[in-house]
Amino acid sequence: MTTRPPTETGSMDPRTDTAKPASTEQEGRFGRTSMSGAKGRHVSVENLDAWYGDQHAVKSFNIEYEPNKVTAMIGPSGSGKSTMVRCINRMHEEIPGARVSGKIAIDGEDLYHASVDVTSVRHAAGMVFQKPNPFPTMSIFDNVAAGPRLTGMKGGGLKERVEKSLRGAALWDEVKDRLNQPGIGLSGGQQQRLCIARALAVEPEVILMDEPCSALDPIATLRIEELIDELKQRYTIVIVTHNMQQAARVADSTAFMLDGELIEVGPTERMFTKPNDDRTEQYVSGKFG
Amino acid sequence: METRVAFKEELRELEERALQGLDMVVSSLERVMEALQHQDVELAEMVVEDDDRIDGRYLEVHQGILSLLARQAPVATDLRLVAALLDVIKHVERMGDQCVNIAKVIPLTGHEPPSDRAMLETLAEMGRHAASLVEQSKRAFAGRNVELAQDLVVRDEAINRLQREAFRLAIEIGDDVDTREWAMTMLLVARAIERIGDNAVDIGEQTAFVVTGLFREFTDASHPAGV
Numbered sequence: 280m281t282t283r284p285p286t287e288t289g290s291m292d293p294r295t296d297t298a299k300p301a302s303t304e305q306e307g308r309f310g311r312t313s314m315s316g317a318k319g320r321h322v323s324v325e326n327l328d329a330w331y332g333d334q335h336a337v338k339s340f341n342i343e344y345e346p347n348k349v350t351a352m353i354g355p356s357g358s359g360k361s362t363m364v365r366c367i368n369r370m371h372e373e374i375p376g377a378r379v380s381g382k383i384a385i386d387g388e389d390l391y392h393a394s395v396d397v398t399s400v401r402h403a404a405g406m407v408f409q410k411p412n413p414f415p416t417m418s419i420f421d422n423v424a425a426g427p428r429l430t431g432m433k434g435g436g437l438k439e440r441v442e443k444s445l446r447g448a449a450l451w452d453e454v455k456d457r458l459n460q461p462g463i464g465l466s467g468g469q470q471q472r473l474c475i476a477r478a479l480a481v482e483p484e485v486i487l488m489d490e491p492c493s494a495l496d497p498i499a500t501l502r503i504e505e506l507i508d509e510l511k512q513r514y515t516i517v518i519v520t521h522n523m524q525q526a527a528r529v530a531d532s533t534a535f536m537l538d539g540e541l542i543e544v545g546p547t548e549r550m551f552t553k554p555n556d557d558r559t560e561q562y563v564s565g566k567f568g
Numbered sequence: 569m570e571t572r573v574a575f576k577e578e579l580r581e582l583e584e585r586a587l588q589g590l591d592m593v594v595s596s597l598e599r600v601m602e603a604l605q606h607q608d609v610e611l612a613e614m615v616v617e618d619d620d621r622i623d624g625r626y627l628e629v630h631q632g633i634l635s636l637l638a639r640q641a642p643v644a645t646d647l648r649l650v651a652a653l654l655d656v657i658k659h660v661e662r663m664g665d666q667c668v669n670i671a672k673v674i675p676l677t678g679h680e681p682p683s684d685r686a687m688l689e690t691l692a693e694m695g696r697h698a699a700s701l702v703e704q705s706k707r708a709f710a711g712r713n714v715e716l717a718q719d720l721v722v723r724d725e726a727i728n729r730l731q732r733e734a735f736r737l738a739i740e741i742g743d744d745v746d747t748r749e750w751a752m753t754m755l756l757v758a759r760a761i762e763r764i765g766d767n768a769v770d771i772g773e774q775t776a777f778v779v780t781g782l783f784r785e786f787t788d789a790s791h792p793a794g795v
Contacts, residue, residue, distance in 0.1 A: 524641055551643045553781030560644045565572045 319346035319515035320385045320403075320484040322367065327381035329362050329371055336362040338539040340381070344485070349507060349516045351530035351547065353523065355562070359539040360519045364487045367517065368404035369397050385484060402426070405478030409490040411470030413462030413477070419445075420458040422473055426481040440480055447513075448476035449506050468499025475506065486510060488518040492525065504529050523563055527551050535559045575640045579649065582632045583710075586653045589625045589660035590706040590771075594699045596622065596667040597764065601695035603674055604757060605688060607681065612671040622664035629657040648781060652774040656709065659767040663702065666760040666767075673753050682747040687737045687754050694730045694761040697723065702764065705771040712779050717772035721786045727765040734758040 322344035329337035337359040344350050352360040365371040366379055369390060383390045390400050413422045423441045424432075432440060441458075445451040450472040454465070462473050471491060478486060488507070492500040507516060507529050520526050526533050527547060534544035535558070543556045554560045561567055596615055603611035633654055636642065642650050701723055708716035735758070738751040769786060777783040 523643065527643070552647055554644055563643045564646055565575075567571065 318484075318513065319348070319511070321346050321387075322485055322515055322517075323382075323384050323387075324363075324367075325382040325384075327363070327366060327379070327383065329359070329366055329379045330377065331362075331374065332376040336539050337366065340539075340541050342534060342541060342544055344515055344517055345532070346515050347511055347513070348531040349511050349518060349529050350532045350534060350544075351526035352517065352519045352534050352536060353521070353526050353562070354536035354542075355567070356521075358536040360536050361489050363536065364489055364517055364519055365406075367485065367487055368401045368406055370401070370406065402430075402481040403483055404485040404487055405481065405483035407471070407474050407478055407486065407488045407491045410494050411467060411474050413465075413470050413473050415461075415463050417462055418459045419454050419462050419465070419473060422462040423476045423480045426477060430481070441476075444476040444480040445473075447479045447510070448472045449502065449509070450476055466499070468495050468502055471495060471499070471503060472506065475503075475510075479510075483514065485515045485517065488516065490519055490521065493521065500525070523551075523565075535562060537562070572640075575636075575642070575646075578632075578636060578640070579642070579646060582629060582636065583649065583653060585625065585632070586629045586657045586660065587706050587710055589622060589629070589657060590663075590702050592622050592625065593660055593663040593667065593764075594702050596664060597695060597699050597702070597761075600667045600670045600674075601692060601699075603671065604695075605692060607674065607677070607679065607683075609675045609679070612674040615671040616668050619664050619668045622661060626657050626661040626664075629653065633657075645778070648778050652709075652778045655774045656771050659770050663764045663767045666764050669760045670757050673756055677750050677753055681750050682744065683750060684737065684741055684747070687734060687741070687751060690730055690734045690737060691754060691757055691761065694727055694734070694758060697727045697730070698761045698764045698768070701727070701768040705768040705775075708772055709775045709778075712775065714776050714779050717775040718786060720769045720772040724765040724769050727762055731758045731762045 324340055324342045324344075327337055327340040328335065340359075340363060342350075352364060354360050362371055367383055367390070371377050371379060379391070385403060389395070390404075414425060417425065420441055423444050424437055427437055427440050442451060442455075445454060450469060453469060454473075462470065465473060471494075475486075475491075492503050495503065504525065507518065510516060511531075518526075518529065530547045532544060533547045533550040535542045535550070535554075535556070537558055543550070543554060543559045545555070550559065551563055554563060596618060599611060599618075600615045602608065603615065633650055636650060701720060704716060704723070705720060707713070708720065734755060738748075738755050741747055741751045773783065773786055776786075
């Protein structure tokens with residue numbers, strides 16, 4: 280167990296880190312350019328605590344996100360689901376007064392190690408948000424190309440990456456003839472898939488989705504859910520959702536959080552037929568929340 | 569604040585309607601056994617006609633469950649209960665049909681058929697056991713009482729034993745052709761009562777499923793020795 284005291288800067292304190300030194304492979308994974316994205320990775324969270332100032336949002340959280348599986352995070356508003364997920368790609372620490380302690384690792388490599396570049400962590404763990412948020416002034420092509428360009432990619436390689444990402448997000452056929460048009464001109468569902476394509480363009484290993492369908496109509500929601508099922512062949516996926524049926528439809532595992540604590544995690548089928556904890560039973564049955 | 573009040577009320581009513589179906593079966597079984605003992609063809613016909621009520625209850629509960637599934641998407645204990653009720657109401661309908669099967673053989677034996685007191689008493693005892701078993705299956709399910717549900721297996725064995733006794737009586741009933749034909753018909757009755765006992769045990773298994781989340785047969789007819 281690696282426990283770090285909260286720091287004033289909002290990030291984990293590397294001084295107390297006991298993780299092994301970064302290997303060459305680790306440099307590759309969290310370096311600026313090389314992430315294969317060919318297969319999902321194992322994400323382990325150990326004794327994670329997260330705060331917003333005095334508010335203890337995530338408490339002693341332990342979980343294993345299995346490669347090429349979809350894990351749904353469910354729980355009432357304010358239970359710490361989104362905070363938990365944002366800790367995985369180190370976005371939580373960007374909030375003033377926010378702090379984290381504990382350990383999160385991808386295939387054993389500590390995301391909070393002092394030698395790890397935060398930007399590379401965000402490449403490794405792509406995020407899709409509740410509301411589609413394409414860059415408003417950019418074309419469809421540029422929205423997807425923005426990430427790879429930051430790594431120096433250009434020319435034919437960039438075009439290839441954009442097409443691959445749009446195909447991966449099941450959007451290519453719908454936009455291939457209008458790549459230069461603004462991304463915000465797409466429908467809500469298409470915009471969300473554009474955001475997924477944008478996340479895929481930097482070849483992540485983990486995809487984090489925070490209520491990705493809450494602003495979408497039922498048909499667009501189903502398309503995203505089908506896409507999630509395809510994406511899990513290549514990525515580890517964590518999805519935060521308030522939609523119990525969505526969790527039941529898309530997730531291999533489901534984790535229930537309450538008041539910042541992980542109450543129960545297990546195969547989705549069991550969680551929705553015979554949960555072990557009475558609080559889970561009450562929540563999934565709609566008795567509270 | 570209590571939530572899903574309407575859903576819970578709807579589910580409670582569905583369970584009540586399904587379990588009332590078991591009362592209807594007991595009533596039907598008692599009447600058909602009386603018809604058998606007294607060779608009362610009219611009462612037997614009433615049992616056949618009255619089975620429409622049980623069939624109607626089956627359709628009503630089945631439709632209610634489908635509607636509930638579509639609109640309320642029950643999960644966890646609620647889902648197990650809904651799934652179990654689908655099974656329970658199916659058994660109710662089948663037990664009703666077994667009563668009809670008994671009722672339909674009564675006119676076949678004629679107004680004053682040859683009979684055998686021992687056989688009729690054996691069947692009457694089977695009928696009483698079966699009615700009691702159905703009542704117990706209702707109490708076990710309504711009370712989520714796994715122990716009471718498992719006890720159905722023990723009590724069902726008494727019915728099975730009596731069925732074997734009926735078989736023995738039929739074999740030993742003598743050489744008179746009409747009496748032997750009557751005895752063969754009575755074996756159909758014994759078989760129908762035995763099936764009602766099995767259906768009651770099945771409801772007991774559903775009780776255990778609702779409580780534990782695990783479905784298993786109390787007894788495995790295919791592998792009686794657990795092989």
